[in-house]
Amino acid sequence: MQFSKRLSLFGDEIFAALNRRKVELEASGKRIYNLSVGTPDFETPAHIRQALIEAAEDPENWKYALRDLPELLQAVCGYYARRFGVQITPDEVMSVNGSQEGIGHIGLALCDEGDVVLLPDPGYPVFTAGSLLGGAKPYYYPLLEENGFLPDLSAIPRETAEAAKYMIVSFPSNPAGSVAGEAFYRELVDFAKKYDILIIHDNAYSDIIFDGKEGRSFFNVPGAREVGVEFFSLSKSFNVTGARISFLIGRTDVIQAVRLLRSQIDFGMFLPVQRAAIAALNGPREAVVRQCADYQARRDALCGGLRSIGWAVPDSKGSMFVWAKLPQGHQDSMVFCMQLMEKAGVICTPGASFGPHGEGYVRFALVLPPQEICEVVQAIRESGLL
Numbered sequence: 376m377q378f379s380k381r382l383s384l385f386g387d388e389i390f391a392a393l394n395r396r397k398v399e400l401e402a403s404g405k406r407i408y409n410l411s412v413g414t415p416d417f418e419t420p421a422h423i424r425q426a427l428i429e430a431a432e433d434p435e436n437w438k439y440a441l442r443d444l445p446e447l448l449q450a451v452c453g454y455y456a457r458r459f460g461v462q463i464t465p466d467e468v469m470s471v472n473g474s475q476e477g478i479g480h481i482g483l484a485l486c487d488e489g490d491v492v493l494l495p496d497p498g499y500p501v502f503t504a505g506s507l508l509g510g511a512k513p514y515y516y517p518l519l520e521e522n523g524f525l526p527d528l529s530a531i532p533r534e535t536a537e538a539a540k541y542m543i544v545s546f547p548s549n550p551a552g553s554v555a556g557e558a559f560y561r562e563l564v565d566f567a568k569k570y571d572i573l574i575i576h577d578n579a580y581s582d583i584i585f586d587g588k589e590g591r592s593f594f595n596v597p598g599a600r601e602v603g604v605e606f607f608s609l610s611k612s613f614n615v616t617g618a619r620i621s622f623l624i625g626r627t628d629v630i631q632a633v634r635l636l637r638s639q640i641d642f643g644m645f646l647p648v649q650r651a652a653i654a655a656l657n658g659p660r661e662a663v664v665r666q667c668a669d670y671q672a673r674r675d676a677l678c679g680g681l682r683s684i685g686w687a688v689p690d691s692k693g694s695m696f697v698w699a700k701l702p703q704g705h706q707d708s709m710v711f712c713m714q715l716m717e718k719a720g721v722i723c724t725p726g727a728s729f730g731p732h733g734e735g736y737v738r739f740a741l742v743l744p745p746q747e748i749c750e751v752v753q754a755i756r757e758s759g760l761l
Contacts, residue, residue: 384507393712393722400716408751411722413549413695413740415614417669420662423613426654430647440643443470447649450656451607451622458660459592466627469634470644470652473619474579474606475501477633478543481575482509484636485541485629493531493542493572497550497726497733502543502577514539517732524553524698528566536570544593545577547584547693550729550738554584554692560596567602573629574603582612582663584693585671594625604629611695612663613655620644620652670695676745680752685761697739698726702761708737711760719758721751 393411401407430436448465455461471477478501486492486509494502496515506513514535518524526544544563546555567574574593581590593605604625610616623633644652674691681688681699688699705711708725715721715737726736743751755761 381508385504393716393724396713396716397722400720405720406754407716407720407722408743408747408754409722410739410742410751411724412742413611414616414742415611415695416742416744417614417666419614420655420658422658423615423651423655427618427647427651430650436646436650438646440646440649442643443468444646444649444653447653447656450653451624454656455592455594455607455624459595461592461594463594463624467624467630469623469630469637470649471606471621471623471633471637472641472644473610474577474608474621476619477606477621477623478502478575478577479505479508480636480640481623481633482506482511484632485509485573486511490540491535491538493535493539495526495543495545495548496731497729497736498543499545499549499577500728502545503730506543511540515730515732518548518551518553519732520700524548524551525555525559526563528562536566536572539570539572541573541575542567543575543577545579547580547590549580549694550696550724550726550733550736551698552691552694552696554588557591557596560593560599564596564598564602568598572602573626574599576603576605578605579608579611580694581607583667583670583695585667585674585691588693590693600625609652609655612666614666615651615655618648618651620648620655670741672745673741673743673748676748677739677741677751680749681755684752684756686755691741695741697741699723699737699739701735701737705760706735708734712737714760715755715758718760719751719754721754 397407448468451468452463455463482505488510490511492506492511492513494513494515496517516526516531576593584590593599593603604623607624608621677697678688678690686702691697701711708727712723712725724738726733
């Protein structure tokens with residue numbers, strides 16, 4: 376059988392390759408510390424779980440949802456008003472089954488074959504996948520250390536900007552852990568207006584920002600509502616990754632286009648999951664704030680610990696990830712990751728899997744408590760790789 380040529384657009388899934396070797400090493404009795412996949416290890420709050428359980432007891436909730444519950448859309452609007460000080464209306468909101476699914480499909484709704492899109496490098500792989508599925512031609516703008524891993528908009532060629540249909544930005548950044556301030560977002564809005572570009576902001580980590588900074592929405596910036604949409608996720612803030620609860624928020628013309636596409640391939644979010652989302656959005660946020668402090672303690676343990684053994688890793692500014700330049704004497708991120716797993720039992724993700732400018736780096740996920748991260752640091756010290 377001849378399979379679709381579009382499958383050739385995608386390489387092997389790096390986490391699968393790492394996991395295969397992980398299973399082999401664990402079977403041999405080796406202790407493994409898995410810091411590769413960004414799956415939170417914190418507990419889902421009880422009130423969210425209870426809302427899902429109660430909704431699942433109602434047989435009516437096992438039918439096709441077909442739409443977002445009005446209560447859910449109002450809950451998103453209320454949350455944006457309280458959390459970000461941003462006023463949105465229900466027609467500016469739609470659910471998606473996780474930001475990954477939403478970003479993976481948005482190119483199909485927005486792009487025609489050959490359209491130019493602007494994507495970060497390094498960037499989360501689905502940014503590229505979703506664009507390629509829509510037939511778009513990516514232009515990768517680099518996130519460089521000397522720019523604080525922020526885009527240099529002035530470096531994007533004028534003819535490329537004039538041809539671009541949309542630009543994806545994501546801060547706090549996965550994988551780089553960088554955070555953008557208001558000055559950058561104001562520049563971004565001006566850039567989008569000048570070249571008639573739709574901004575797509577992936578706002579997955581607004582509740583995981585360190586050192587006293589406050590996570591915000593793209594829509595906090597004047598003019599952003601006219602030029603952009605935002606993917607907003609509950610996954611990391613409320614530890615509901617498996618439930619796939621995210622929303623696309625912003626310009627109604629974009630919402631309508633993506634909703635039309637989704638109506639052809641999906642019957643809506645499972646109603647008990649919608650009820651769980653409502654509970655999360657309307658419930659207390661104290662645990663979210665405490666969790667951010669816990670992530671910072673993990674960051675301090677990892678970054679400070681690695682610096683103490685001679686690996687110059689700067690502190691991540693946000694997200695649940697640490698972006699580390701390879702230690703001196705190492706050039707290939709995949710080779711280094713395999714060596715780190717074999718010799719230290721520590722799994723991280725090679726930077727090359729996030730794009731060409733990711734080569735020379737690795738990404739650690741902050742998914743272990745500080746005491747175990749101290750064990751990670753010790754294992755790396757004893758590995759001899761530094």
